[in-house]
Ligand SMILES: Nc1nc2c(c(=O)[nH]1)N[C@H]1C(S)=C(S)[C@@H](COP(=O)(O)OP(=O)(O)OC[C@H]3O[C@@H](n4cnc5c(=O)[nH]c(N)nc54)[C@H](O)[C@@H]3O)O[C@H]1N2
Ligand SMILES: Nc1nc2c(c(=O)[nH]1)N[C@H]1C(S)=C(S)[C@@H](COP(=O)(O)OP(=O)(O)OC[C@H]3O[C@@H](n4cnc5c(=O)[nH]c(N)nc54)[C@H](O)[C@@H]3O)O[C@H]1N2
C-alpha cells in the first residue's frame with residue numbers, strides 16, 4: 001500500500017497536519033496527523049472532506065491566451081513582454097501584482113522579489129490586506145514588529161479565553177475544539193460578537209455588542225482594571241513606553257454605565273466580563289475579522305493589546321493577545337513581505353533596510369517606497385494609472401469591497417494575467433492570459449500558521465496537464481524579463497534556503513523573525529522538515545520588544561463616533577463565513593457533503609425586523625447598499641440584533657444569481673492598515689415577490705447557469721442541483737434539459753410542472769416547478785441519478801411507499817439529518833451531545849457539528865419545558 005504523505009490542510013490558519021494516502025487515480029484518503037502540534041490528529045469538516053475536492057473537474061490545465069490554448073513558452077513570453085513594454089512606456093509604477101495568503105511561502109517570496117527588487121516598485125499587495133493587515137499594523141505599532149505573541153499551547157494554559165469578533169467554532173474549528181476542551185477543564189469563555197453565533201451559544205458569557213463599539217469596550221476594560229488595581233506597574237515601568245496623557249484618554253466615558261450604553265449591552269453582563277477579566281491573570285484574548293475588518297481596525301487591535309500590556313498579560317504561559325489568522329499562509333506572506341507596505345523578512349522601507357535587501361538580492365532597482373494597498377490598487381487600475389496586473393491565487397472580482405467597481409476596473413485594464421487552479425472563476429473571466437497553477441494536492445513548499453508554526457505542504461499527486469507551481473511561473477517570467485541570474489531556482493527548496501538566509505542576513509536581533517539553521521542540510525532536510533515554530537514558544541517573554549528602545553508601546557486610541565441609521569439605509573450589513581464553505585467556493589463548492597450544511601446564500605434577519613419589512617422565513621429579499629444589490633433567501637433568527645443583517649461571502653457568478661456579497665461593502669479603509677470595513681455597511685432590505693419556485697437536478701453541469709430571478713447551485717454526487725425561483729415565464733428553463741426520453745406531469749390548477757429526462761432508462765435530469773404547490777424533498781431524486789434504472793414514481797419525487805424526510809443535514813460526516821436527530825432524541829430520551837453521538841454517530845468524527853447538536857438539544861429542552 002502507498003505510504004501516507006505528510007502535508008498541511010489547504011484551508012484555514014489553524015494549519016492542521018494531514019496524512020494523505022493515495023488510494024487511486026486522483027483519489028486520496030485524508031486523516032489528521034497525530035504528530036502535528038496544531039491538531040494532534042483532528043480535522044474539521046473542511047479538512048476531512050478535502051478528498052472530495054482533488055479531482056480534475058473544472059481545473060485549468062493549460063495556459064490560455066484569450067480563449068485559445070497556448071504553449072507555456074508563448075504565454076510566458078507574452079506576459080514578460082507586456083510587463084516590460086508597459087514599464088518602458090509608463091514606468092514601474094504602472095504595473096502591479098495582487099497575490100494571496102493561499103500562496104506558499106516560496107511562491108510568495110519569488111513574487112515579492114521580482115516586484116520589489118527587480119521591477120522596482122512595491123505595487124504588490126495581497127488579499128491579506130482584506131484579512132490581517134489591521135493586526136499587522138496594530139502589532140507593529142505596539143511591538144515594533146508584526147509578531148503574534150502567543151501559541152496554541154497558551155489556550156491549554158489559560159483560565160479565561162475571550163473571543164472578540166471571531167466565529168471560531170465555524171472558522172477555526174480545531175482551535176475551537178481545543179478551547180472547548182480547556183473549558184471542560186474549568187476555564188471560562190467569553191464571546192464578544194454582535195451575532196449570537198454557534199461560538200457564542202456555548203460561551204459562559206456572550207456580549208452582543210453594537211457593531212464597531214469594541215474600542216469603548218476595551219478602553220472601559222482598561223479603566224476597570226486600573227480601578228481594580230490589576231495594572232502591572234512594574235511591567236509597564238520595565239518594558240513599556242506610556243505616552244503622556246495616555247491614562248487621561250482612557251478615563252473618558254469609561255465608566256460602566258457609559259460603556260454599557262455605547263456598546264448596547266446590559267451593565268450587569270458588562271460588569272461580569274470586567275470582573276472575570278480583572279480576576280484572571282491567565283487570559284488569552286483571541287481576535288479576528290470582527291476586529292480587523294473595520295474602518296477603525298488598527299485602533300481596535302491596539303485597544304486589545306493595550307489591556308494585555310498594561311496588565312502584564314503577555315509573554316507568559318496562558319496570557320496573551322492572540323490574532324488568529326485566516327488563510328493557510330497568511331503568516332508566511334507577512335514573513336516574505338507580501339504586503340505593499342513592507343519589505344521581505346519583516347523589514348520596512350527605511351534606507352538601511354532597503355539597502356540591506358538590495359545587497360542581498362543584488363537587485364538592480366529596489367522599490368523606494370510602499371506600494372498601493374489593495375483598495376487603492378484597484379482604484380488606480382480603474383483610473384488607468386495601472387495598466388498591467390497579475391492576479392495570483394485570489395478572486396478579487398468576488399472578494400474585494402465594491403466588487404462591481406473592481407470588475408469595471410478589471411474590464412478596463414489593458415493587460416490582466418490570472419494564475420489559478422480553476423478554469424473559470426469570476427476574476428479569470430477578465431484575464432487576457434490565464435496560467436494553470438498547481439493545486440494543493442500537487443504543491444510543494446511551506447506555510448506558517450496562526451501560532452508561527454512552519455509546516456511543509458507536500459505533493460500527493462504528480463502535476464496534472466501542464467500545471468506548474470506558482471514559484472516556477474513567476475521565476476520564468478522574471479527570467480524572460482531579463483533577470484536570468486536572479487531567478488535560477490529549480491525547486492522550492494532553493495527558494496526556501498534563500499528566504500532563510502535573508503531572514504538572518506545582517507540581523508543582529510533587531511528583527512525577531514529569523515530562521516537560523518533552517519536552510520541547512522540541503523534538499524533532504526527540506527524534504528524531511530517537521531513542523532517548527534519561529535520566534536520560540538513565547539516571543540517577548542523577556543520583555544524586550546522589537547522597537548529601537550526595546551519597549552512596547554501603549555497606543556492611545558479613542559472610540560470613533562458610531563453612525564446612526566440613515567433614512568434610506570436603515571440597516572447595517574455584516575458579512576462573513578459559513579462553517580463548510582471556503583471563500584469563493586472554487587474548491588469546497590465541489591464537495592456534495594460540504595454543500596449540505598447551508599445550501600443557499602441566506603440573509604439573516606431578526607424576526608421583528610422581518611415583520612416590519614413584510615417578509616417571511618424562506619422567502620427572497622434584496623439587500624441593497626449604495627454600492628450595489630443582491631438577492632438572498634431569508635432566514636429569520638433572533639441570533640441577529642435588531643437593525644442588523646448578515647450575509648455570507650461565498651457565492652459567485654459560477655454558483656448563484658444572488659448572494660453576491662462582494663457587491664455590497666463600501667471601498668473605505670482603515671487609515672493605518674488600509675483594510676476595508678467589511679463588517680458594517682449601511683444597507684436596506686426589501687422583500688422580493690416570486691411567482692414560481694422550483695429546482696433542477698442534472699447529471700453533470702448545465703451548459704449555462706439557469707437564468708431566472710433566483711438560481712443557486714448545490715453540489716451533489718455526480719451532478720448539480722439548482723434551486724430556482726422567478727417571475728414570469730418558467731418555460732425557458734426547458735432549454736437546460738438534455739436530450740432524452742421525456743416524462744412529464746402537469747397540474748394547471750397549482751401551476752405545477754414535473755419533468756424527468758431519461759437516457760436508456762436512467763434518470764439524467766429532473767425539473768420541478770410550481771406556482772402554488774409543494775416541492776418534494778430533493779434527496780431521493782438526487783439518489784435516483786445513480787440508479788441504473790429510474791423508479792416508476794419519479795414524478796412523485798418519492799420512493800414507492802415514501803420514506804420520511806430526514807430534513808436538513810446537520811452532521812456532514814455521517815450524513816445525519818435534523819429530523820432524524822429530533823426523532824431519535826425524542827424516542828431515546830437523549831440529553832447530551834455524547835449520547836446523540838452514541839446513537840447516531842453524529843458529531844463523532846470531525847466534531848464541527850457539535851455546537852449545532854448542543855443547540856438542537858437546548859431548543860428541544862426549552863420547547864419541552866415551555
Ligand atoms: N469555514 C470557513 N472557515 C474559514 C474561512 C472560510 O471561508 N470558511 N476563511 C478563513 C479566513 S481567510 C478568515 S480571515 C477567517 C475569518 O474568521 P472569523 O473572523 O471568525 O469569521 P467572520 O465570519 O469573517 O467574522 C467573525 C465575526 O465577527 C463578528 N463581528 C462583526 N462586526 C463586529 C464588531 O463590530 N465587533 C465584534 N467584536 N465582532 C464583530 C461577526 O458577527 C462574525 O461572527 O476564517 C478562516 N476560516
Ligand atoms: N464582504 C466580505 N468580503 C471579504 C471578506 C469578508 O469577511 N466580507 N473577507 C476577506 C478575506 S479575510 C479574505 S482572506 C478574502 C478571500 O477572498 P479570495 O482570496 O478572493 O477567495 P478564494 O476563493 O480563496 O480565492 C482563491 C483563488 O485562488 C485559487 N487557488 C487556490 N489554490 C491556488 C494555488 O495554489 N495557486 C493559484 N495560483 N491559485 C490557487 C482558487 O481557485 C481561487 O480562485 O475575502 C475577503 N473579502
Ligand code: SF4
Nearest residue numbers: 009011012016044047
Ligand atoms: S481547522 Fe479545519 S480547515 Fe482549518 S486547518 Fe484544520 S482541518 Fe483545515
Ligand SMILES: [Mo]
Nearest residue numbers: 130131326327
Ligand atoms: Mo481572510
